[in-house]
Amino acid sequence: MEPDLLQNSHVHYLNINEDFDFGPKFKKLRITDNVRELQTVIRDKSTSRGDFIFFADRLIRLVVEEGLNQLPYKSTQVTTPTEQVYNGLRYEKGNCGVSIMRSGEAMEQGLRDCCRSIRIGKILIQSDEDTHEAKIVYAKLPPDIADRKVLLMYPIMSTGNTVVKACNILTDHKVREENIILLNLFTTPQAVQLVQHKFPEVTILTSEVHPVAPNHFGQKYFGTE
Amino acid sequence: MEPDLLQNSHVHYLNINEDFDFGPKFKKLRITDNVRELQTVIRDKSTSRGDFIFFADRLIRLVVEEGLNQLPYKSTQVTTPTEQVYNGLRYEKGNCGVSIMRSGEAMEQGLRDCCRSIRIGKILIQSDEDTHEAKIVYAKLPPDIADRKVLLMYPIMSTGNTVVKACNILTDHKVREENIILLNLFTTPQAVQLVQHKFPEVTILTSEVHPVAPNHFGQKYFGTE
Amino acid sequence: MEPDLLQNSHVHYLNINEDFDFGPKFKKLRITDNVRELQTVIRDKSTSRGDFIFFADRLIRLVVEEGLNQLPYKSTQVTTPTEQVYNGLRYEKGNCGVSIMRSGEAMEQGLRDCCRSIRIGKILIQSDEDTHEAKIVYAKLPPDIADRKVLLMYPIMSTGNTVVKACNILTDHKVREENIILLNLFTTPQAVQLVQHKFPEVTILTSEVHPVAPNHFGQKYFGTE
Amino acid sequence: MEPDLLQNSHVHYLNINEDFDFGPKFKKLRITDNVRELQTVIRDKSTSRGDFIFFADRLIRLVVEEGLNQLPYKSTQVTTPTEQVYNGLRYEKGNCGVSIMRSGEAMEQGLRDCCRSIRIGKILIQSDEDTHEAKIVYAKLPPDIADRKVLLMYPIMSTGNTVVKACNILTDHKVREENIILLNLFTTPQAVQLVQHKFPEVTILTSEVHPVAPNHFGQKYFGTE
Numbered sequence: 001m002e003p004d005l006l007q008n009s010h011v012h013y014l015n016i017n018e019d020f021d022f023g024p025k026f027k028k029l030r031i032t033d034n035v036r037e038l039q040t041v042i043r044d045k046s047t048s049r050g051d052f053i054f055f056a057d058r059l060i061r062l063v064v065e066e067g068l069n070q071l072p073y074k075s076t077q078v079t080t081p082t083e084q085v086y087n088g089l090r091y092e093k094g095n096c097g098v099s100i101m102r103s104g105e106a107m108e109q110g111l112r113d114c115c116r117s118i119r120i121g122k123i124l125i126q127s128d129e130d131t132h133e134a135k136i137v138y139a140k141l142p143p144d145i146a147d148r149k150v151l152l153m154y155p156i157m158s159t160g161n162t163v164v165k166a167c168n169i170l171t172d173h174k175v176r177e178e179n180i181i182l183l184n185l186f187t188t189p190q191a192v193q194l195v196q197h198k199f200p201e202v203t204i205l206t207s208e209v210h211p212v213a214p215n216h217f218g219q220k221y222f223g224t225e
Numbered sequence: 226m227e228p229d230l231l232q233n234s235h236v237h238y239l240n241i242n243e244d245f246d247f248g249p250k251f252k253k254l255r256i257t258d259n260v261r262e263l264q265t266v267i268r269d270k271s272t273s274r275g276d277f278i279f280f281a282d283r284l285i286r287l288v289v290e291e292g293l294n295q296l297p298y299k300s301t302q303v304t305t306p307t308e309q310v311y312n313g314l315r316y317e318k319g320n321c322g323v324s325i326m327r328s329g330e331a332m333e334q335g336l337r338d339c340c341r342s343i344r345i346g347k348i349l350i351q352s353d354e355d356t357h358e359a360k361i362v363y364a365k366l367p368p369d370i371a372d373r374k375v376l377l378m379y380p381i382m383s384t385g386n387t388v389v390k391a392c393n394i395l396t397d398h399k400v401r402e403e404n405i406i407l408l409n410l411f412t413t414p415q416a417v418q419l420v421q422h423k424f425p426e427v428t429i430l431t432s433e434v435h436p437v438a439p440n441h442f443g444q445k446y447f448g449t450e
Numbered sequence: 451m452e453p454d455l456l457q458n459s460h461v462h463y464l465n466i467n468e469d470f471d472f473g474p475k476f477k478k479l480r481i482t483d484n485v486r487e488l489q490t491v492i493r494d495k496s497t498s499r500g501d502f503i504f505f506a507d508r509l510i511r512l513v514v515e516e517g518l519n520q521l522p523y524k525s526t527q528v529t530t531p532t533e534q535v536y537n538g539l540r541y542e543k544g545n546c547g548v549s550i551m552r553s554g555e556a557m558e559q560g561l562r563d564c565c566r567s568i569r570i571g572k573i574l575i576q577s578d579e580d581t582h583e584a585k586i587v588y589a590k591l592p593p594d595i596a597d598r599k600v601l602l603m604y605p606i607m608s609t610g611n612t613v614v615k616a617c618n619i620l621t622d623h624k625v626r627e628e629n630i631i632l633l634n635l636f637t638t639p640q641a642v643q644l645v646q647h648k649f650p651e652v653t654i655l656t657s658e659v660h661p662v663a664p665n666h667f668g669q670k671y672f673g674t675e
Numbered sequence: 676m677e678p679d680l681l682q683n684s685h686v687h688y689l690n691i692n693e694d695f696d697f698g699p700k701f702k703k704l705r706i707t708d709n710v711r712e713l714q715t716v717i718r719d720k721s722t723s724r725g726d727f728i729f730f731a732d733r734l735i736r737l738v739v740e741e742g743l744n745q746l747p748y749k750s751t752q753v754t755t756p757t758e759q760v761y762n763g764l765r766y767e768k769g770n771c772g773v774s775i776m777r778s779g780e781a782m783e784q785g786l787r788d789c790c791r792s793i794r795i796g797k798i799l800i801q802s803d804e805d806t807h808e809a810k811i812v813y814a815k816l817p818p819d820i821a822d823r824k825v826l827l828m829y830p831i832m833s834t835g836n837t838v839v840k841a842c843n844i845l846t847d848h849k850v851r852e853e854n855i856i857l858l859n860l861f862t863t864p865q866a867v868q869l870v871q872h873k874f875p876e877v878t879i880l881t882s883e884v885h886p887v888a889p890n891h892f893g894q895k896y897f898g899t900e
Binding site for chain 2: 723724725728729771776777780787791792793794795796797801812813815816817897898900
Binding site: 109140 | 498503551569591
């Protein structure tokens with residue numbers, strides 16, 4: 001299929017503009033050919049649900065591994081089987097995950113696959129039918145969350161409203177703003193700006209910033225409306 | 226434990242020298258704190274077998290994902306659910322995996338977890354008891370391997386002899402040298418040099434170059450002598 | 451530790467009474483030594499969270515496989531590689547999963563591990579703080595659920611109220627009562643009786659009927675209060 | 676498609692004869708509709724490699740879970756979070772897995788998914804090109820295998836010769852015959868008879884006894900000749 005055949009009034013090219021600069025609290029996954037393929041399969045409307053889940057899970061895993069890298073580590077020395085001393089690093093305890101329903105739940109297994117017994121909380125936010133305001137419907141969090149770093153999971157950000165609301169819940173529970181790390185797959189630039197405006201100390205990790213977010217994610221992953 | 230207490234005649238510090246330069250066919254995983262932790266747990270002789278397998282599998286997964294990035298991709302355009310055109314990449318077919326027994330087998334599942342139906346061959350090389358020469362005991366390869374790129378799996382390289390022997394088998398089967406990509410976790414500098422001397426076109430991907438290789442890997446992973 | 455040392459006023463033995471008879475719509479996993487071990491580790495308060503998740507996931511997988519066996523299959527003939535005709539069975543399409551939050555979500559991955567692209571809906575039911583009545587807070591279901599068989603996931607039943615409420619939601623969405631199959635790990639006899647009283651055509655599959663249900667399940671699995 | 680259309684000189688129906696009686700050391704997986712479907716997909720020559728692996732892995736998992744049930748358990752009492760005493764069972768330590776190359780290796784991950792840190796040995800047997808006799812080429816076993824129960828993994832048995840040879844290796848290493856449990860998916864009746872004739876105390880667990888064994892298993896699973 002020739003690209004020019006597709007150029008008409010209702011079709012627009014999505015070209016990734018890599019020029020956004022959102023400062024040091026904004027992190028982007030290193031974009032390799034491999035990552036670009038994962039993004040492409042997720043974007044493609046002709047992808048089957050089975051493939052969609054498989055490729056989304058792979059991208060989630062890479063974002064989770066990179067997210068773990070935003071957590072604190074401390075130096076350690078270990079002894080090898082040949083009695084050498086090896087200067088290494090150890091993960092510090094005191095982290096947890098929190099998924100924002102419903103799409104954020106797709107990231108729970110990826111987190112568990114890297115951190116076998118990490119505590120995973122959950123937040124449900126819905127729009128009030130009358131006022132259209134985002135409302136907290138449900139929140140289940142680790143008891144001592146105020147003392148933990150929080151990997152907040154939400155794969156697609158369009159406006160950023162939901163994540164702002166979730167950060168409100170977390171800070172209401174005494175989580176320190178700088179202890180929140182958002183794990184995200186696709187975001188619009190506006191959403192990053194909104195979250196950074198409200199919560200400048202939150203770390204945002206994503207794999208792609210683009211004006212069009214793949215909002216079908218949760219629906220396709222879970223197969224529900 | 227204070228580091229200086231450990232300095233005596235039979236204890237040596239393993240400090241990673243990052244200065245090796247092995248040219249453009251040599252690739253090293255990006256070393257983050259997270260990766261350093263995985264390496265540390267694998268090096269530590271006090272790590273339980275269950276933890277060893279869990280952390281090794283995570284490092285293997287990262288090396289496999291980076292290995293896939295060494296394969297060719299081609300540009301593609303896909304249409305998103307909102308009828309936008311998205312410029313992306315697609316993986317090209319025609320790859321396979323080959324593990325070198327026994328430690329290389331630990332990497333098979335990680336490869337399969339990223340490429341569900343990739344063909345996986347296997348090579349067994351052993352030392353002749355009399356001549357001490359590396360000898361091919363067994364080789365099971367995809368039928369059309371000459372036309373494929375080969376992800377050669379071998380996690381620990383000490384001398385490089387085994388990998389050289391495996392590359393001999395592959396080139397005997399008409400695999401082109403530049404189509405071989407070695408997926409490795411830990412290597413000595415000597416092993417890289419030997420492989421590069423014999424097969425300069427082979428791509429080598431590793432996570433650590435260090436004079437001391439963790440030779441207990443296969444034994445600990447599988448629990449056999 | 452001697453059993454009799456433990457017999458005192460506040461300690462009671464849990465002995466499984468296998469005499470319950472709940473009729474043909476009630477199914478119990480075949481109880482082998484292996485299954486008994488999984489149940490024991492889940493019941494044991496000294497089990498670590500990592501082990502709890504690992505053993506719970508194994509029991510869930512067995513219940514899911516048995517649950518799939520409650521779905522309809524049809525006869526089929528396939529041809530083998532040696533050109534023989536083999537009389538077999540094929541799974542009929544038209545199923546979905548629905549988890550009841552929060553503990554039911556622990557069963558989603560097990561279902562997905564057996565049915566890669568099955569649609570998975572979700573129901574959240576909470577007690578009204580004033581009236582103490584179970585209230586539907588959230589429901590996300592496959593669009594055509596009325597035409598599907600539903601594997602309803604809820605691992606622990608104490609009173610059965612929550613499952614009754616969930617069945618109400620499903621039948622409100624025109625799911626036929628006989629198309630609901632409850633996948634459960636542990637239930638009290640009272641809960642079975644209540645569900646059967648309200649929905650006699652629902653199939654109930656469990657691994658254990660016992661007056662004391664392990665109500666810590668969700669809390670321990672997810673690590674939240 | 677009507678069955679009778681297929682009846683001609685070179686096409687034969689495979690109808691499972693369930694009448695074999697091989698005594699108490701022979702165990703067969705409970706055959707449900709679900710298991711029949713797994714067997715059907717594996718038998719079907721039109722199954723894609725991706726599906727083949729997925730369905731084979733599910734059947735392997737069920738055989739492994741049933742295999743664990745052939746191991747010894749001991750009674751135990753645990754205390755529940757509500758301070759009840761629960762009479763349960765615990766798995767006894769002292770087991771290991773041994774796969775017979777190459778098809779047996781397909782069962783290793785299923786075993787590891789149920790027993791995280793079980794030791795897994797490996798045996799390679801090949802026919803001598805001149806004498807056509809089965810010859811041991813390679814054996815890597817846990818050091819203290821004589822004291823262990825052995826889950827011997829080999830999915831397809833046609834003649835039984837390979838398994839007999841593997842049992843010879845194990846008993847040469849002082850494994851007690853009654854401590855060997857063969858985990859198998861498909862076997863011919865002749866193979867069961869041969870193994871039982873040579874090693875009457877070995878436990879054989881399979882999912883299907885049939886005169887025609889699906890000998891393409893290893894080739895299709897790994898994608899090599």
